[in-house]
Amino acid sequence: MKTFFTLLSLLFLHSLSSQTKFEEDRQAIKAMCGCYEVQFNFSETFQHTKDSLYTPSPNKISGGLEWVQLVEDKPEKIAMQHLLIVGLKEQQQIVKHWRQDWLYQNQDIFVYDGDNHWEYVELPYDEVIGQWTQKVYQVDDSPRYEGSASWAHVDGKHYWEDTAPAPLPRREFSIRDDYNVTLRTNRHELTDFGWVHDQDNKKILKTEEGNEVVLAEEKGYNTYTKVDDNKCKAAQDWWSKHNDYWAGVREEWQSIFDNKEDIFMEKSIDDKPLFMHMFELQDQAYDDQKIKKQIKTFLK
Template sequence: MKTFFPVLLSFLLFQSLSSQTKLEQDRQAIKAMCGCYEVRFNFSETFQHTKDSTYKPSPDKITGGLEWVQLVEDNPEKIVMQHLLIVGPKDQQQIVKHWRQDWLYQNQDLYVYDGDKQWKYKELPYDEVIGQWTQKVYQVDDSPRYEGSASWVHVDGKHYWEDTTPAPLPRREFSIRDDYNITLRTNRQELTDFGWVHDQDNKKILKTETGKEVVLAEEKGYNTYTKVEDSRCKTAQNWWAKHNDYWADVRAEWQTIFENKQDISMLKSIDDKPLFMHMFELQDQDFTDKKIKKQIKAFIK
């Protein structure tokens, strides 16, 4: 029954997708990523381009766990989903607020990562985004991470979205190295018969002060999301119900910043703590909109 459940779910999903308009197909495919999943994260460095004999490849990174993907907002041209990672033994589960992905239809406003905690605002021409969806990915504290625009593809029974865009270093990397400052990510999100896959081909780039970009190495990422019963993610659902109001206020504050349509430059830390540590501490206190605004503003240069 464990194997049959995701296969049946995928069959019904694909049958539904085949009878819808393109926009409806896109929305259905995006929302199909919601739910409870057994996740496996796999990363391995593949090609080394640098001639530096002292360069050491990053070790393979293979981890996993349960992840709940919460549907936060569902509008005709905007879909918001929050990932919540469940860690620890069954009787002592803890929740890690993970990444967030927003999907915007025919969006023209993009924040492009430029290295060293800086994002450049870019307005996309309307004729270039017709029929496309922008995926906006945010850090665990809801600050910007990376964004890209592309079309969902529905052909030969396959349903996927793919884009290449610069991004900050992931935590598995910035915690162990500082010899590069940009990850050029090719992200492919594809529905499968068991759930969905986040397939990545990444380049590790050192961008110098003069703007020169040097590719040090490449990396393969292959993260699988295998659908399981939603009841297995009950702890995450309860956590979100308790903390939803706080993070809604955090998203609202960031949205006011994004609507300025200006470049964003952020501090790495205050009092030796990055923004996410400050925000996680605040969520368990008597927070107010003013406290949230003050904390976020303190990190913006």
Template sequence: MKRFKISSLVLLVFVFTTNAQSKKAEDKNAIKKMCGCYEVTFNFAETFRYSNDSLYKPSTTKIAKALEWAQLIEEDKNKISIQHLLQVGDPSKPHIVKHWRQDWIFQNTDFYMFNGDNSWNYEKKSESEVNGQWTQKVFQVDDSPRYEGSATWVHVDGKSFWENTTDAPLPRREYTQRNDYNITVRRNRHEITKNGWVHDQNNDKVIREEAKEDIILAKEKGYNTYIKVDDSKCKAATDWWKENNEKWALVRNKWEEVYARNFDLKLKAKVDNKALYKYLFSEEYTKKEDVNKVIESFVTQ
């Protein structure tokens, strides 16, 4: 009887481990389906407004289209990193814009959570809190932090999706136009579709002040569709990445060193009246020592 119980326990452990490995492989497959060449439509509209100001002006509805190349730049058993590149302008001679990056880390326990005013609080979670989950870490065009959150990929009824709520900085389309709120509470859903994938968002525009309750100024709907097209349409972007990937590896490596300090992080908005991305987008910054020095000059804690 005792031998039978031990054998049953071994069998249960084997089945559990096999199922977990199968689920993880399914998760990774879904994440990697976001790679490739896509015709993207960005859709954002302010929906509900809660301001008591009679002169309040809502954000204008935005609809924009572009080609976007999502390049797989790193993969190991617990991490997938994808760099996005926009391909815009004249199709015969397109302009390439280094766009956002997303890193997916399995059962990650180290977090930098946005806290307004260009600052991120370091948080350490327990292994039990993130068991089976994937953290999506989203980075700015200069590979500085943006926002991140952890959740479980769900595969059910023929659907594969991941969704999470987290605090984030204002997107460029907002902070260049307004300063009446300082936090975007993002409700992100990434869903793989038969034609590509969808980034579905239901966001709050929040005013946050220390020792006060958050004030929701307005709500926003975002619905970005990524329709897969032949990779050859993004050849200009792939060529650009081949020419520039070594430089941006230096940038990522320096940021990894900063993040590994595991302390609260605050960054300057500008140094000598110039934003970080303007330094790093310059052809002057190609050497490791120059890249390291300029990034460090923006880190205040």
């Protein structure tokens, strides 16, 4: 009998510990919301190609204000939209930036395979127990990269880290055509000033036969310093105005993801990538059929 009650006590403590960890994970994710002064820093570190004509990308340093809007808050799903604020206070402009969704013990991911192709993969349940999938979307809410890992809360540190293949970032695809996959190691860590998005990236040329050649490595270090939310009021007002439109865009993409099939996309139509078409629609009268039609024209 004593052994039985000891076992019950151990199971209860394990359940309590797991629940506490789950809530701690959720708090860490939601702590990334709010208004931040951001600085983006990227620099190539190691060169692996033996091509003597290879030219490293220039260092990229930029920044501004960024509002991270909580879009969805469910026990096992948290969605956040990043909105970048650029320009002087009197002439501020809002740029819809990336979006990150966090799903608990999620099994469905889309793995980037190069050349605008995302492969659907179902992860085994026993591999995702206790983990959170971070799904990162492009500025038009099309897929970008996804990965699953556990949040760590140890020695006063709170962080999540995973490695996943991704398309070229926008700062690169307009100036580089010698590689087609970025293998990103992403680390999101809370700090006393806000949070950090720490990256160690590999620039990879993936051939049609599936061979991979690493050309170079890149360090990214993006800092988010918390400031008063009122500094991001312009972004909050912009989101209130455009929220319904982008909710419709997310809904259409979700219907595509729910098919659990590989996704192949056109790079551009009429010499314009998808995000330019979607940004044009956002200021027109809301029409879900136009949204569906525009997205489907980019699907092969």
